[in-house]
Amino acid sequence: MARAAVLGRLTWQDGTVREIRRETAAAASIVIDLPDWSGHTAGQHVDVRLTADDGYSAQRSYSIASAPEPGRVELTVQRLPDGEVSPYLTETLQPGYPLELRGPIGGWFVWDPASSGPVLLVAGGSGIVPLMSMIRSRAAAGSQAPFQLLYSVRGPADALYATELSQRQRQADGLRVDYVYTRTVPAGWPHPPGRLSAAVLAELTRGDDPPLFSPGGLPPEPPAPDRRSAPSGGEPPGHRAGQAPAVFVCGPTGFVEAAANLLITAGHQAGAIKTERFGPSGG
Amino acid sequence: MGIVSPGFHGRRGPADQKLPPGQYLVTDFPVLSAGPTPRVDTGSWQFRITTETGQVHTWDWAAFRALPDDEFTVDLHCVTKWSKLQTTWRGVSLDTLLAQADTSAQFVLAHSYGGYTTNLPLPDLRDGQAWIAFEYDGKPLPAEHGGPARLLVPHLYLWKSAKWVQGIDLMDRDQPGFWESLGYHNYGDPWREQRYWGD
Amino acid sequence: MQNYLDGNVLAGPLGEVFAVDVTSAMGQCASCGAQAAVAQAHVYPDAPGAVARCRACGAVLLRLVRAGDRAWLDLRGISCLELQMPSE
Numbered sequence: 001m002a003r004a005a006v007l008g009r010l011t012w013q014d015g016t017v018r019e020i021r022r023e024t025a026a027a028a029s030i031v032i033d034l035p036d037w038s039g040h041t042a043g044q045h046v047d048v049r050l051t052a053d054d055g056y057s058a059q060r061s062y063s064i065a066s067a068p069e070p071g072r073v074e075l076t077v078q079r080l081p082d083g084e085v086s087p088y089l090t091e092t093l094q095p096g097y098p099l100e101l102r103g104p105i106g107g108w109f110v111w112d113p114a115s116s117g118p119v120l121l122v123a124g125g126s127g128i129v130p131l132m133s134m135i136r137s138r139a140a141a142g143s144q145a146p147f148q149l150l151y152s153v154r155g156p157a158d159a160l161y162a163t164e165l166s167q168r169q170r171q172a173d174g175l176r177v178d179y180v181y182t183r184t185v186p187a188g189w190p191h192p193p194g195r196l197s198a199a200v201l202a203e204l205t206r207g208d209d210p211p212l213f214s215p216g217g218l219p220p221e222p223p224a225p226d227r228r229s230a231p232s233g234g235e236p237p238g239h240r241a242g243q244a245p246a247v248f249v250c251g252p253t254g255f256v257e258a259a260a261n262l263l264i265t266a267g268h269q270a271g272a273i274k275t276e277r278f279g280p281s282g283g
Numbered sequence: 284m285g286i287v288s289p290g291f292h293g294r295r296g297p298a299d300q301k302l303p304p305g306q307y308l309v310t311d312f313p314v315l316s317a318g319p320t321p322r323v324d325t326g327s328w329q330f331r332i333t334t335e336t337g338q339v340h341t342w343d344w345a346a347f348r349a350l351p352d353d354e355f356t357v358d359l360h361c362v363t364k365w366s367k368l369q370t371t372w373r374g375v376s377l378d379t380l381l382a383q384a385d386t387s388a389q390f391v392l393a394h395s396y397g398g399y400t401t402n403l404p405l406p407d408l409r410d411g412q413a414w415i416a417f418e419y420d421g422k423p424l425p426a427e428h429g430g431p432a433r434l435l436v437p438h439l440y441l442w443k444s445a446k447w448v449q450g451i452d453l454m455d456r457d458q459p460g461f462w463e464s465l466g467y468h469n470y471g472d473p474w475r476e477q478r479y480w481g482d
Numbered sequence: 483m484q485n486y487l488d489g490n491v492l493a494g495p496l497g498e499v500f501a502v503d504v505t506s507a508m509g510q511c512a513s514c515g516a517q518a519a520v521a522q523a524h525v526y527p528d529a530p531g532a533v534a535r536c537r538a539c540g541a542v543l544l545r546l547v548r549a550g551d552r553a554w555l556d557l558r559g560i561s562c563l564e565l566q567m568p569s570e
Contacts, residue, residue: 008501009497009498009499009500009501010494010497010498012285014286045490045493045494047494049285050285050288050291050293051284051285051286051287051288051291052287052288052291052292052293053287055284056292056293056295056307057284057285057293058291058293058294061491061494082311084293084294088288088290088291092289092290092291097288097289098286098287098288098289099288100285100286100288102494102497103494105493105494105497105503106490106493106503106505106521107493107503107505107506107521108489108490108493108503108505108506108519108520108521108522109490109521253485253486253487274521275488275522276488276490277486277487277488277490278487313528314485314528315528315529315530316485316526316528316529317526317529317531317533317542318526318533318535318540318542319485319486319540320485361530362530363528363530398542442530462530462531462547464556465531465545465547465554465556466531466547466549466552466553466554467530467547478549479547479549479552
């Protein structure tokens with residue numbers, strides 16, 4: 001495809017909820033059918049608009065969780081305790097309900113499977129959602145680009161997509177997943193809870209295969225055929241010799257600031273790091 | 284109007300209070316800002332009135348707090364549609380502060396630490412309609428709500444009540460402020476729903 | 483306390499005005515000359531309008547107000563935008 005399509009201004013589309021799946025106690029994935037939807041690029045988001053019968057409306061942005069697909073989009077929504085929109089989406093919405101949204105939106109925080117270079121994904125809490133779209137998009141396209149996910153969560157019960165990530169990692173096609181537990185750890189976890197730090201980042205990205213631990217204390221799979229050589233001296237951490245990874249960091253503002261600083265200190269170029277901050281506002 | 288979302292009501296309180304058109308009631312106190320929260324300590328704080336002839340009147344925190352102040356209870360109406368009723372404040376009336384200023388100016392430009400500006404007719408600051416407020420709900424005004432001191436002009440939309448106020452310029456000509464120069468109504472009367480240009 | 487988001491949140495509102503995504507465009511701050519993608523600006527989205535500030539110097543880069551049937555856009559804080567175009 002030689003040219004990108006001219007988008008035209010964004011307009012609202014009427015979708016229909018097809019399915020709602022509970023992901024964790026506080027989060028649900030919503031599958032929406034949209035007749036005029038032609039797909040998206042992983043990392044993009046949509047705006048969702050709710051309208052009460054007196055015309056009052058509220059609008060929020062949600063990252064698309066799914067791989068690109070015409071006619072359908074999937075969101076994963078975290079219910080915020082004082083939220084105005086997220087409680088409706090996670091508790092009131094039913095299959096068959098209408099849902100108005102517009103998109104796909106965003107051209108910066110995106111990953112296209114046409115790029116074959118290594119990618120480092122750093123997620124804080126619900127910041128995993130757009131990164132999961134990248135992981136799913138990569139699989140759907142049959143991409144072998146080396147992908148490493150560092151997923152920071154409070155505890156195992158808060159981790160989204162845990163089973164799916166574990167299954168995808170077992171495909172042994174170049175995806176590696178590591179968890180950073182900040183408040184409670186799974187049984188048998190050899191580290192106390194703690195935030196992502198320079199030491200943790202260094203240990204997780206130094207390029208060893210296979211990963212030593214997985215959630216729930218399952219034994220590691222036998223080493224896959226080596227797709228990532230150990231870094232030789234002077235190379236960027238954790239990736240194929242000679243190629244610095246593209247880095248995507250997503251989560252609450254405080255997490256993103258801290259992680260971006262750690263990454264730069266660890267040697268990643270500022271120009272290689274793209275960030276998306278989720279706010280305390282919204283929900 | 285978008286398609287109705289079945290079962291969606293939004294975060295609104297009961298509608299039986301008399302509110303300006305298009306407003307809804309909130310019980311929390313939303314924080315809206317155009318930039319980072321300025322951190323101004325009272326040791327360096329100053330409030331300044333500059334007249335149209337260039338006369339300057341300044342108060343530091345001690346001089347400001349030595350002025351007579353009022354406790355007052357008012358309703359707040361934000362152009363983003365929320366209203367918060369019966370909020371209690373303590374502040375110095377602009378009548379007290381303007382008493383010293385020799386002026387025939389018709390217009391005011393209020394400006395804040397951090398660069399925010401908003402404009403009003405000078406008569407709207409007089410006659411008990413406006414204060415420099417330093418306490419909210421019995422406690423020192425928090426920085427996120429405009430502390431150490433903010434302008435409060437409750438009969439207009441809340442964007443006119445400049446947070447982190449630093450001074451007011453009295454002027455012969457009207458000069459649109461930060462939002463007034465980007466589509467927001469020059470006067471902003473909530474009861475006539477004057478939100479945007481041309482309303 | 484960091485109460486800002488980044489320019490990614492403007493992609494929707496600006497996507498109502500422009501037919502192409504401008505958050506991936508590079509902009510130069512008219513105040514300090516720093517260059518960055520619009521997506522990298524510090525955005526205060528909750529105000530009566532959206533305000534994007536230079537992440538280097540804090541100056542206002544752009545402001546956007548959206549009413550029901552109108553939008554107002556002030557881009558004076560950006561001296562120019564560099565947009566990727568499809569190659570001829």
